[in-house]
Amino acid sequence: MLEQEVYEIKEEDEIKKLGLITKNIIKWVINNLKFIFIPAYKLNALVEKEEKHERTVSKRKFIRRFKSFLTILGIILVFAVVTMAVFPHWLAPYTEADASGVFPGTWANPSPEHPLGTTSFGRDVLTRLIFGARTSLIVALPAIGLSVILGVIIGIIAAFYGGWLDTVIMRLMDILLAFPGLILALVFISVFTDLFKTDVRIEYIMLAWGILGVPFYSRLIRGSVLQAKELPYIQAARVAGAGNFRIMFKHILPNVIQPIIISVTFDIGGIILSLAGLSFLGFSDPQLIDWGNEISRTRERLYDAPWASLFPGFFILLSVLGFMLLGDGLRDALDPRLRDL
């Protein structure tokens, strides 16, 4: 009786064991060879799902790499500058008309009414600084947009067609690079003002920096296009019947644009800096409220009213620093191999 029970239990155990083994085998097969059981019409959906999963994982990694202290500081600074540029009327203690009006209390110390003091004609420094952010971005963004668009088009065309066209275009770019940037910009602006018989206007500055940035971007993109055009997907596109322009701007461009995006973020800072330099030398639209302009006007009074000329400089420093930190962080996150540069 007892023996029989024991025997039965043993048998049960073994059956269970066997069941476990088969179960495991089935589990393994399903896990590893599941594609055998998937009907063909569901394959695409599955691949999509998997891709989506991987993308979120890489996105998480991207965000993790993006979350360094300096990058966050950069984002905060850029956010602050952009906010000042977009909503100056809400942030500034006085209106735009007040910022260029005439009041008593010239060159006054910082006080509760004027947190950063006043400049000539009793204008509030803080208000002028907040309105100045708009000018910086208004000049920097179109200028860099112009150089990126022209530079990318020229660079792709030169690299894609090659031959004499490439040589001619690249030599022309070399010639533009043969001048020190600030000096050529000064000459360009003075030529424009002389040509159109007007004061220095903001469009001239944009145009000058836009032209000066072209060689840099066309060189940057030319290298990567030269590599990309040898890859098989270009041949595939050509076999599929795509024309030259379609290949250049639909197939190659999206694959080589990444370094451009990184360097644009970096260069916005650089352009703001150069613009400040130009307006410091007195080459800017006198009607506009502009940080560099502000310094150039108040520099004479540096010793008795330092707030009027030092705070604009500090704002330039912060905004340039913000864009550069953001560019650094973006580069680290998108291309971790360059981390230590």
Add this chain to the structure above:
Amino acid sequence: MSLISYTVKRILSMIVVMFGALTLTFVLSRFMPGDPVLAYLPQNKPNPQLYAYYTRLLGLDRPIWEQYFRYIGDLFTGNWGFSVSIAKDMPVWTLIMQRLPRTVDITILSVVIASFLGIKFGIISAKHRNKTRDAFFRGLSLVGVAVPVFFLGMLLQYFFAYQLKWFPGTGFKTREFPDPAFVTGFRVIDALISRELYIIFDYLYHLVLPVFCLSFISLAGIVRQTRSSMLEVLEQDYIRTARAKGCRERDVINTHAKKNAMIPTVTIIGLSFAGLLAGAVLTETTFDLKGVGQLLVDAIVRSDYWVLNGLVFFFTIVFVVANLLVDLLYGVLDPRIRY
């Protein structure tokens, strides 16, 4: 290809670029503010006959290609015209040579100081990677990239010249001090020749703030480059070998790693030398040093045609030659590079 044939090839391509740049300056010069003829006219006599005479004399009524060759010939024979408004009737070449010494002095001093400190900081930064000192120098170089030269200059002026009164704020000499007898135009050399040492000290004392300013700006790039190339070199096998055979850490860094890490840094130093010329425009204006950079701004503001023309030509030549030298130096420093 050997170094010599590479040099020849580079010089030839430089000449092509140079002529392109000259063509560009020629085209620009037709639109530059100011009138080239007015520069030659006797002052304050707007006489149409005389104007037409000088136009013919200068060849401005000739076909455009003839004007072009004349223009290039004039630039290379040193016939750079006369100043109109800055220093009346002074030849442009003399004017530039008068202003050049200050620019050269501050540029050379800043390059020397920036590369000496930059390499040192970069190596320290790489040695203590991701530690406090590394973070400090990286932060310093980031600020150096982002700070506007004139803002730094004004901060220095305010605190060190006005508040603490340690250094003079503007100018390059104490007003009562005489100029040394003119030999080369370079104040230091002239004063050495006439044995007036106090003039040298006075001059250098005035240059402290501007040079600090300029070198701080170019320090940033050098520190970054040294750090990254040092980190790369320290990963190499021969460094591990050197450590394994029992070298002191100091020797590993100084004799094994440093030489190889210096190659990209030298490029950066050479390029920053050219960039400093542009930085000099802002620094000279901030500290009122009366150098070439300030002359350029003056020439534009006061539409001095020939001065502007000559300066653009001058800067272009300096820039192109500096780039060429950097390229050649690269080959000399790294014998592995064969062109």
